[in-house]
Amino acid sequence: MKILGIESSCDETAAAVVEDGQRLLSNVVHSQIDIHAQYGGVIPEVAARSHIEMINPVINKALRDANLTWDGIDAIAVTYAPGLVGSLLVGTLAARTLAELHQKPLYPIHHVEAHVYANFITDQTASSQSSRLDTPVAEGKSVVQPVLAGETPSANEHIQKGEQNRGELSLPTQQPAFPMLALIVSGGHSQLVLFHDHGNYELLGETQDDAVGEAFDKVAKIIGLPYPGGPSIARVAEHGDPQAYQFPKAKLANPYDFSFSGLKTAVLRAVQREVGVDHTFPSYGLPERLNGLQQADFAASFQHTAVKTLVDVTERAYHDFQPASVVIAGGVAANQELRAQLKERLPLSIDYAPIQLCTDNAAMIASLAYYQQRVVAPTPVDQVTVVPSLSMRRTAWA
Ligand code: KG4
Ligand code: ZN
Numbered sequence: 435m436k437i438l439g440i441e442s443s444c445d446e447t448a449a450a451v452v453e454d455g456q457r458l459l460s461n462v463v464h465s466q467i468d469i470h471a472q473y474g475g476v477i478p479e480v481a482a483r484s485h486i487e488m489i490n491p492v493i494n495k496a497l498r499d500a501n502l503t504w505d506g507i508d509a510i511a512v513t514y515a516p517g518l519v520g521s522l523l524v525g526t527l528a529a530r531t532l533a534e535l536h537q538k539p540l541y542p543i544h545h546v547e548a549h550v551y552a553n554f555i556t557d558q559t560a561s562s563q564s565s566r567l568d569t570p571v572a573e574g575k576s577v578v579q580p581v582l583a584g585e586t587p588s589a590n591e592h593i594q595k596g597e598q599n600r601g602e603l604s605l606p607t608q609q610p611a612f613p614m615l616a617l618i619v620s621g622g623h624s625q626l627v628l629f630h631d632h633g634n635y636e637l638l639g640e641t642q643d644d645a646v647g648e649a650f651d652k653v654a655k656i657i658g659l660p661y662p663g664g665p666s667i668a669r670v671a672e673h674g675d676p677q678a679y680q681f682p683k684a685k686l687a688n689p690y691d692f693s694f695s696g697l698k699t700a701v702l703r704a705v706q707r708e709v710g711v712d713h714t715f716p717s718y719g720l721p722e723r724l725n726g727l728q729q730a731d732f733a734a735s736f737q738h739t740a741v742k743t744l745v746d747v748t749e750r751a752y753h754d755f756q757p758a759s760v761v762i763a764g765g766v767a768a769n770q771e772l773r774a775q776l777k778e779r780l781p782l783s784i785d786y787a788p789i790q791l792c793t794d795n796a797a798m799i800a801s802l803a804y805y806q807q808r809v810v811a812p813t814p815v816d817q818v819t820v821v822p823s824l825s826m827r828r829t830a831w832a
Contacts, residue, residue, distance in 0.1 A: 435508045435807075436500075438538075439800030440493065442525030443517025443545045444621070445469075445476045447488040447567075448796035449496035451507070455551070455804030456609065458558040460499035461790070461797045464488045464567035471661045475651070482520030489528045492567060496796070499562065504536045509812070511803030514542035515821035516622070522820035530815045539812035541803040545794075546623050546826050549763035550616045551801040552791035554609050564603055564790050606785035610759035617748050618826075619772075620764030621647035621662075624692045624744075625826055626751055632805040637826050638751055639690025646740055647766045649694035653701050657732045658721020667733045668769055674727075674734030679704050681739040683746075690751055692743060701736050708732075737771055745775045752780055760784055767792040 436459065441448040445466040451459040466484045470476045497503065512529035514522060526542070533540040614629040624641035644652070647664055654663025659670060681700045684693035706715055709723035724732070744766075752760060760780060766772065768789040776784060791797055 435804060436502065436506055437509045437511050437541075437800040437803050437807075438493070438496065438507045439543070439796035439798070439803060440489075440510065440512040440525050440529050441545070441548075441794060441796040441799050442485045442489065442521050442528075443513045443515075444521060444794060445481050445484075446794040447485050447492050447525075448794060448799075449489075449493040450795060450797035450800050451496055451500040451502060452555065452797050452800035452804065455801045456554055456556050458555050458562045458564075458603070458605075458797055459502070460496045460562050461564040461603075461795060462492050462496045462499065462567060463564070463790075463795055464492050467662060474655060474661050476518070478518045478520055481518060482524055485521055485524035488567065489524055493528065493532070495565070495567065499565065500559075504538075507536070507538060509539045509541060509803065509807060511541040511543050511799050511806075512818070513545045513548070513799055514818060515544055515824040517545055517820075517822060519820060519822045522822065526818055526820055530818055534815050539807070540815055540818060541807055541810070542813050542818050543799045543802055543806070544824065544826070545799075546618055546620075546625070546764075548798040548802040549618055549620065549623075549792075550627070550629070550761060550798075551805075552763055552787040552795070552798045553606060553761040553785075554801050554805075555787070555791060555797055556605050556607065556609055558603060558605060603788040603790055606787060608785065610761050610785075612759075613755065613757045614759045614761060615748070615751055615755060615757040617744060617760070617762045617767075618764050619646045619744060619762065619766035621645060621651065621664075623764060623826075624694070626690050626692075626747060627826060628751070628755055628757065633809060635826075638755075639688050639692065639747065640825070641692040641694060642686065643693050643695035644698060646692065646694050646744065647764070649698050649740060650737075650766065652698050653732075653736050656698075656702050656705055656717050656720060657724060657729050659729070659733065662765075664766055664769065667737055668771065670730050671734040671737045671771070672730075674730030674732070676734040676738035678731035679735040681735060683739060683743055690747055692747060694740065694743070697736070697739055697743070701732060705732060737769075741769065741772045741775055744772060745779055748776065749779050762786065763792065765793045 651663035
């Protein structure tokens with residue numbers, strides 16, 4: 435069964451075709467990072483407009499890369515929750531229109547649940563190689579114009595650029611076994627979930643304040659590193675001493691919960707102390723007072739504490755629940771320090787998903803949809819709505 439997945443919940447416009455939940459036939463991602471980097475974060479209205487511009491070219495390229503026409507697509511899956519409302523609306527509207535037009539069953543998918551399914555993709559066809567579409571840029575600004583058929587010169591131009599970036603993914607050799615412990619860590623989520631089976635899971639713990647990716651992004655801003663903060667901190671941390679500064683770890687009533695806002699504030703206070711200003715000094719004035727070595731030491735020390743927090747909780751849950759497999763998911767799962775520490779601390783080998791499938795993509799949406807459609811009926815096109823905030827307490831399968 436071949437499912438077209440569509441993802442537009444935040445700042446990536448993505449489409450992919452996945453066969454039987456596990457074989458990648460195409461994977462196209464258009465990232466808006468270049469657009470948002472100049473503001474230091476995602477601007478919701480700008481994100482929605484970029485999605486409008488790119489959604490059709492991205493979908494058309496996903497079909498083309500998979501060597502398929504609409505006849506070859508069995509169903510459409512789209513992210514309906516959680517995310518930015520304007521961004522979610524663009525993807526769901528495109529999916530609803532295409533499902534109606536081509537008479538395909540439609541499955542609304544929970545973005546956070548879907549992150550876990552990046553780990554279920556174990557196979558790819560030779561023609562499936564992932565590609566990124568570049569943002570159309572004119573005089574430093576993105577061109578905001580609706581593209582209806584993906585055939586305008588600007589869309590074609592970016593599609594060709596994307597084709598130059600093709601790359602084969604290094605996929606896990608087999609799918610994870612149940613019960614499966616999943617650490618889901620992204621810009622909006624930090625959760626530890628025990629999956630008994632597909633669609634049957636319990637939330638063991640979650641962040642009580644900031645998501646861990648959000649903490650990476652905020653700390654990067656404090657020490658003057660570019661958005662998105664996760665990769666910037668990881669890069670600079672390589673040159674720093676992870677023991678240079680000691681930051682406290684939050685103690686919480688539920689041993690599987692997380693908290694990252696205290697850590698972020700601890701970094702802010704330590705930077706203020708280091709450069710000799712008091713706690714009222716604004717954070718935007720701090721980067722210019724830090725030298726490269728201090729910046730690297732703060733990045734390394736913060737990353738060390740953030741990763742240790744995640745690994746301590748995961749290790750405890752592993753011993754308490756004895757799962758058959760452990761997976762990590764979400765943008766922060768791209769972090770090499772997290773991968774290395776988990777490997778070291780857990781007595782089982784983890785077959786990590788490739789980084790391209792950890793950050794936002796549509797292959798994970800199409801993969802989850804395959805398992806969901808085996809037990810859940812498609813949703814009538816006019817009943818697909820967006821839900822900007824939806825936790826993982828309630829399964830999307832019910
Ligand atoms: O899953 P994702 O692409 O989008 C959300 O659903 O949030 O995750 C984005 C988050 C950002 O906060 C980014 O800073 C973080 O993932 N991230 C990383 C790394 N790569 C991306 N955090 C730490 N280390 C990385 N290498
Ligand atoms: Zn995500």
